[in-house]
Amino acid sequence: MKKKYLYTDWMADFHCVGAECPKTCCGKWNIAIKKEEIDKYKELAQRHPFGEKILEALDEERGCMKQCHGRCALLTEEGWCKIVLECGEEHLSGTCTTFPRMIQEFGDVLECTVEIACPIVAEYLFDNKRIGFCLDEIDDGTEEKPQQIDLELYDALSLARSFLIDLFQEYDASCSAGKVYILFSAVQAVRDMHGKGELSRQGMQDWLSQWDERGIAAVMGGVEPIxxxxxxxxxxxxxxxxxxxxxxxxxxxxxxxxxxxxxxxxxxxxxxxxxxxxxxxxxxxxxxxxxxxxxxxxxxxxxxxxxxxxxxxxxxxxxxxxxxxxxxxxxxxxxxxxxxxxxxxxxxxxxxxxxxxxxxxxxxxxxxxxxxxxxxxxxxxxxxxxxxx
Ligand code: SF4
Structure with missing residues (x-):
């Protein structure tokens, strides 16, 4: 099935620094483990000597890894994951494999980014480089049909988001308050239109038409004195x-x-x-x-x-x-x-x-x-x- 991948250049650049990480994601957080993953670890324990250690580190009732001194019980002093060291990366849970990557599925569009809850990703904010976006179409080799979504709604919201991202990225950088004002106005407009059942591509286009160069400049001039x-x-x-x-x-x-x-x-x-x-x-x-x-x-x-x-x-x-x-x-x-x-x-x-x-x-x-x-x-x-x- 062909799917569209819309992703940030942060996603393409990101590499986990593992043991070098200043604040590993394996510390403090309770790492969620799904029931089917627990079953797989039980099955692994039948044939791998380290499997029992994994089961000991699991809190089956709460569906997460246990903590030891505020860190995942399977994290070494040096910051390596014992599951990876002993069994291989393919045995990591979904949460550990995915974080800090985040994928949201909207029909046949997969929107992918990495989260600033990872300190290495958070550094990108201060790079003085604008975030880049890429779109690829990839056949994932399955026949799985995309989930049904309200395409009109997705389309209208995407249109407003593209406008706002362009506004934040292209307009004079000194006008941050004006940009945020327009963002709040857009939130209110979407809520109003949605409340009246009128949120459509055309409705959004009509609302956005006020934001030409003059419209934006008027807001910037009005908000900056505040x-x-x-x-x-x-x-x-x-x-x-x-x-x-x-x-x-x-x-x-x-x-x-x-x-x-x-x-x-x-x-x-x-x-x-x-x-x-x-x-x-x-x-x-x-x-x-x-x-x-x-x-x-x-x-x-x-x-x-x-x-x-x-x-x-x-x-x-x-x-x-x-x-x-x-x-x-x-x-x-x-x-x-x-x-x-x-x-x-x-x-x-x-x-x-x-x-x-x-x-x-x-x-x-x-x-x-x-x-x-x-x-x-x-x-x-x-x-x-x-x-x-
Ligand atoms: S927080 Fe980020 S860099 Fe650190 S261990 Fe987790 S994924 Fe890797």
Whole structure:
């Protein structure tokens, strides 16, 4: 069966660095193992001397690998996987084989990327290179028919996503707030059209027609002054910090960043708002000089990964983009004290921050809901934009 593979150049470039990894994915996370994989390991144990060790390391009831000192029980001190060493790579579970690759199937289109929950992938955000996209048609040699999807819906959402990705990648890089404003407008337009049963390719094309060069320039001109209100921005960002501390969401979000002092920093910054405002301005200036495309890449990555919801479940549509603003803000607030201490934040340091926050959130639906609740009173676009640092 011929299938179309739409993938990022990150996917083509990525290689796991194994034992060299600064934060292996085999640590802390519970690695999910499916029932049929457990059965295969049981069968392996009948004929391979290491099979029994694998069974001992499995938590059959919870469907995952057991942990030992916060790492997968089958990870060596040096960071190698014992299943690979003893039995061969072909015996790895689906989760271990796939991560950080992510494939979403929409009919005969397979959308493939790698996730920034891996620190090596997160480094790509800071490469100062735009994310590239490739499309190949490959016969997978099977007769398996693609799953049925609502093609009209996929088409309309793809059209909007292509426009937004082009906007983030091609328009003047200094206009990030305007781009995010248009992204939020698109979320709202899709929700409205979908709610009225009018989300179609034609409907989307009609909505997009307003965004010619003049339309975009008008938004950029209108939104950028909001971003220049530095005093207000500083107050708003610290208010978000306070809200997160009091909701306890921050504790969870920072759980993968052992050295984070963010809670103490927020309290310190609240004590001297003018000082915070100046530091924020200097830091953002430094960051934009060194990592000019980081924010664009972050949102292009999110658009490709999340704009079309998993299984096209429209009840989830758009939710993550509000959260992405908060996550971006927290990443910057964690990077700021590093920059204060050493005058720079290296790509590796930034990547570990991104990875830590992504890992905490990617497996916690309750925390995502908590963040949406925290933002409920804040969800006017102007206020949300003030978190954009
Ligand atoms: S986090 Fe990424 S680089 Fe590190 S071990 Fe996992 S896949 Fe490999």
């Amino acid at each position: 971003m220049k209100r530095e005093e207000l921005k500083a107050v708003q960002i610290l208010r978000l910090g306070e809200l997160l501390i009091s909701s306890h969401a921050l504790e969870y979000i920072l759980s993968d960043l052992e050295d984070s002092t963010l809670k103490e920093d927020v309290i310190r910054w609240i004590g001297g708002i003018d000082d915070f405002k100046d530091k924020l301005r200097e830091f953002c200036h430094w960051r934009d000089e060194h990592y000019a495309l980081a924010l664009e890449n972050y949102f292009v990555y999110a658009l490709f990964r999340e704009w079309i919801p998993h299984r096209m479940n429209m009840a989830r549509f758009g939710k993550t983009f509000f959260i992405r603003i908060v996550m971006w803000c927290i990443i910057q607030l964690c990077a700021l004290p590093v920059w204060e201490r050493q005058g720079e934040v290296t790509v590796k340091e930034y990547a570990l921050l991104v990875m830590g926050i992504e890992r905490a959130l990617s497996h916690s639906e309750p925390i995502l809901d908590e963040l949406v609740r925290v933002l409920e009173d804040e969800n006017s676009i102007a206020k949300i934009l003030l978190y954009l640092i």
